[in-house]
Amino acid sequence: MTKHGTRLLTTIALTAASGFCAVLAEKPPLPGRVTIWAPSVTIGGPAFNDQTIRMIVHPSLSGSSVRIHLSNLRSTTPLRVGRVSITYQADGATAAAGSLHTVTVSRATSFILAAGTEAFSDPIPMQVKAGQNLLISLYLPNKTSSATWHSDAFDTTYLSDAGTGDHTNDIDGGRYTRTTTSWYYLSGVDVLASNHSTIVAFGDSITDGYNTPKGAYARWPDDLARRLADSRHPIAVVDAGLGGNRVLTDAPNIWQGFSAIKRFAHDALDLPGVKTVILMEGINDIGNDAGPSGAPLTAQDLIGGYKHLIKQAHDARVRIIGGTLLPNSSASYYTESREAIRQACNQWIRTSGAFDGVVDFDQAMRDPAHPTSLRPSYDSGDHLHPNAAGMQAMANAIDLQLLTK
Template identity: 65%
Template sequence: MRRPLLVALVAATTLTAGALPASGAAAQRLAAWAPSMTIGGPNFNDQTIRMVVHSSIAGTSPRITLSNLRSTTPLAVGAVDVAVQGSMATAVAGTHHTVTFARSKTPTIAAGAEAVSDPIPMTVGAGQNLLVSVFLPKATSSATWHSDAFDTTFLSRTGDHTRDDADGNYVAARTSWFYLSGLDVVPSTARSTVVAFGDSITDGYNTPTGAYQRWPDDLARRLAAAGTPRGVVDAGIGGNRVLTDVPNIWQGISALKRFQHDALTIAGVKTVILLEGINDLHAGVNTAGGPLTAQDLINGYQQLIAQAHKAGVRIIGGTIMPDNEPADREAMRQTVNDWVRTSGAFDGFVDFDHAMADPANPHSLNPPYNSGDGLHPNATGMQAMADAVNLTLIS
């Protein structure tokens, strides 16, 4: 959930880009869930989208964020409801709450803007699943979305089915989130939020759908078990790069461009864990369009460090994990990883490379951690990644 820096009320039912002063209540809130959003989603018309939100921490008075940030036309919202998930698209009876935005049940969100809801009078548990149902009464343009949710989203028949308990009117399923980009709460015990910022490894590629076995999910559970709960936000986007935009638009603009919004405006963020760079090595291109060097990637990291420190946020560097790279790319990976470990430029580092490498072949992923493609960890590997994080590094 982002601080409402990009949203201002300009009419009773229209939200647009702008600036709002932070209130005391907003400053006390922590993000519990906040996927990064990209351009290029599908169109909708007279349909309800029911999405699952898995809260990383416990709290009260949750708010949600709807994002039209990457879309080109205003988004007319007909109704929004939050309920406790029973199973799949079924809501627990009696848990529905109508959601308002500046007291409106039917906001219109301008292109390029986001809307933060009014507080919802309910309690959320750590690890609890909520169903957020959004009715879109009019034809939309290409949706602002998160393509690879590794969770199930349900699409309805024609009409407003936001208040349905049963799932009979939900007739299709997808594995993406649409327009929904945040949940924040007044925390019960957590003190801050951690942003895990990265690419498909952080996004959870090849992890089981709806199992919440990405390494940021595992990290949230580790922090809670240690008696130091923190909100943990997964800001991974599959295919994302540090230096350059990806031609597949749903894989996102570069980390250099999205870091301010996707990491530093997250409510309560005190620590960012950065794990990106493998896709830059694969692309082999720097910001000028020339051949990539290790120093190019290091320069990108230094820019992200500077952004974080300017915002008063700690940034922890993650070493790039092994991927059976060709000799030239492997040499760059080793150079970059040595810099992450020894330069002192980050506020600390997590040696994902060491934790995940095959002891018999350190250029490859350890077989027990391999999901099958040699790059993305399985659920056991994701837990090993979370276990590699020294919890004392987290503010």
Template identity: 60%
Template sequence: MKRLAIGLLGLMACGQGMADDAGQRVAAWAPSVTPGGPAFHAQTLRMAVHPSVGGTAPQVRVSNLYGTTPLQVGHATLGLQASGASPVPGSLRPLTVGGSASFTIPAGGEVWTDPVPVEVKVGKNLLVSLYLPDAVASSTFHQDAFETTYASADGAGDHAGDVDPAAFTETSTHWYELSAVTVAAPKHDTLVAFGDSITDGYNTPVSANARWPDALARRLVAGGIPLAVVDAGIGGNRVLTDVVPDVARGVSALKRFDHDVLSLPRVRTVILLEGINDIGNNAGPDGGPLTADHLIAGYRELIRRAHAAHIRILGGTILPYRGAGYFSEDGEKTRQAANDWIRTSGEFDGVIDFDKAVRDPAQPQRLKAAYDAGDHLHPNAAGMKAMADAIDLRKVR
């Protein structure tokens, strides 16, 4: 089988910008990625992708962003999900790069596949399959997918074109080696929900698409508002500092903003909800304690970079967390100060008061019991819906 080796020039030439409809594309799905994924050897991965918007000619961004060795893809396909690892019969299409059915991505690189001539329907899952013929020491992945991914056994070979799901004997709830899917949707723009585990949907039901960005996307579709929504949340992520040694929690928001937001097409609006992990871990810059001023400086830098790219950025207030494992009185004071600044400074292009939407009116430092997933930090599915419902859709257009 012909294999395309992609160097830096190849990454540029095979990218999304070469598509004829490049100016009409939006991101229908784009999870943030981190290092720390497991090793694979001659295995096929089959992953469910839930697009927030319909369109045509999907392209997939295959990622080796955190790989330490070249990533070889021997065969890749895209199809419509019937159920589990089963595609709709007749829906599988090859994913190619520069016309080649196999390709190699250097360590630290990513590549966009060629457009696939199929229609993507909003809310109807796609299945992306990657056959990895050579050993992958550590994969680029998204840890908390809350979606079932299927894999063949170690050494089982190429099953990317299988309609019968029998070869997919292993499951996980992670996404591997994928960082975006775009579609041609000429009347749409992209909205990025940028945050930590609360945006990532921690502790919501698997395969239910019950994260608050999912609920927001459904509201936008129902209201006829042409915005695709992508979820750029990472569990445990912080604004100011990397999470070390737990690299699966990602580099800081400041470091990943360019990749997770600015690299996506036609981003119009960002909703920023992040800071509770900085507060809970008292993680200030240079290893020192955190102050509200530190956090505000981080917000200002993200605002500056969004505005430099002509993107609107809305500030989400930090949710209550009394009762959570890392709650402290000093941390609560920092949270209140940060929220006061978000609400009153006027530096964001708008404010979404997530705190008000989910707090207990009688005990405002706590999540409302009906919205508490059980750890007093993360909202459950009902809380996620309340967060999405608190967003004034006029602010995100």
């Protein structure tokens, strides 16, 4: 990965007889580019074979001249992409009539991404509106290895059966016979939106939307995007939450990703148009007692991780706002010693002045009668993850003036 904002991306070369174009390099983003959607991607997805994947993208800001970010970043073999399309969603896997566009990369409709690389598409001449769902379809003509993916989309992805060919140009969704709740080989969408910017909500499963309704866009970053859209200062909001993720150490389940320290540049700082990050992460470090090098975790360990992320953001000239960690007594993670670490970290976030601003999610979400617990009306049932009402309360706790400076 290159310096902040460029995401210079390469792929392997093939002979002309292959019928596929090799993308040699991607130019830096143009001025005015703003990322409107971008999930974190990890290793460990399923394999595909002569199939089309049709995925929903829910834009957080309106714009034009769409670009798609395609990713083979976490896979171990080259990826042949036979064709890509984008359209407005009518219903389910069915496209809106007259809106389908073929997507090219370096002016080629078919191309190969080398293992460990990504690419931007060429700009697509279409307008998108905040909240108007898009369908992005990828045809994969050959058997793949384990996919680069985002496991917990909390949205519906549509798959054709293996061996049934290219359905990227289908308007009717009838050939998409299976569904999943993950995104594959797709790491972002950006648009031209002059005088706008992107906020990245960076965190773990709470930010990712665990226990929120499928397809409802009820995560706190979604709610924040809607608040901003209703204000005089609409700003794109990207959800870089990743279930099970930790600040300091890689999660043992590979689909929960590298540590926040390792993934921060790719998942947040390198996105076109990013201006501000809201960081709320650390409960998985605390709940798993996951200190550096296998040692028991201390509050100073986690604070050291926050300082590392703050430095990365400031070196990239990006503002970073700290979010306090939510109360979780009665959850499986909870012990008195772990609670002491949470309290110490929250106190540091509130008072150190190290962040460029603070959102006190803990205060907004706690039960007034039992301050170490989630308010019952915000609890999804596991005493750790908020429900839809709780997600809205988190979004409401953010002072919009912090984001519109």
